[in-house]
Amino acid sequence: MSSQVRLTRSVDEYQAVRDGRRELAYEAVLASDHPTWRPGQRVRVYRTRGGGALVTTDDDGRPDRADPRRDYDVEHYLRVLRDTFAARLARAFRPDDFAAVFADPDQLTLFAPTLTDVRTILTTITDDDAPA
Numbered sequence: 001m002s003s004q005v006r007l008t009r010s011v012d013e014y015q016a017v018r019d020g021r022r023e024l025a026y027e028a029v030l031a032s033d034h035p036t037w038r039p040g041q042r043v044r045v046y047r048t049r050g051g052g053a054l055v056t057t058d059d060d061g062r063p064d065r066a067d068p069r070r071d072y073d074v075e076h077y078l079r080v081l082r083d084t085f086a087a088r089l090a091r092a093f094r095p096d097d098f099a100a101v102f103a104d105p106d107q108l109t110l111f112a113p114t115l116t117d118v119r120t121i122l123t124t125i126t127d128d129d130a131p132a
Helices: 013-016 022-033 074-094 095-101
Strands: 004-007 044-049 053-055
Touching: 022 044, 022 053, 074 095
Parallel strands: none
Antiparallel strands: 004 044, 044 053
């Protein structure tokens, strides 16, 4: 799991504002074996379990699959998936069904619903319902 980002600031520009605001992508590059970059350069970064970030590409910009430091913050990525992406589907289900489908797997319930009964809600917008 990584994000490809474009670095827009030069090394000097980032260093000038670093004390006030640290940005994940730039911090990942600074922590890498090659702590320099050019504005416009694209890098792949990921969040580590310790809250930091690392670059996950080699010098040619290809994913570095041999990098032994791959200690992804799985909990962070699961939270982002649930809170950001799954939340967009909330209107597609009844509230109880949404809660069942996207329940926290670590939070067991006494009477867990079966997912075979879950159905999506189809809402049709007519011309009368459309905004003017």
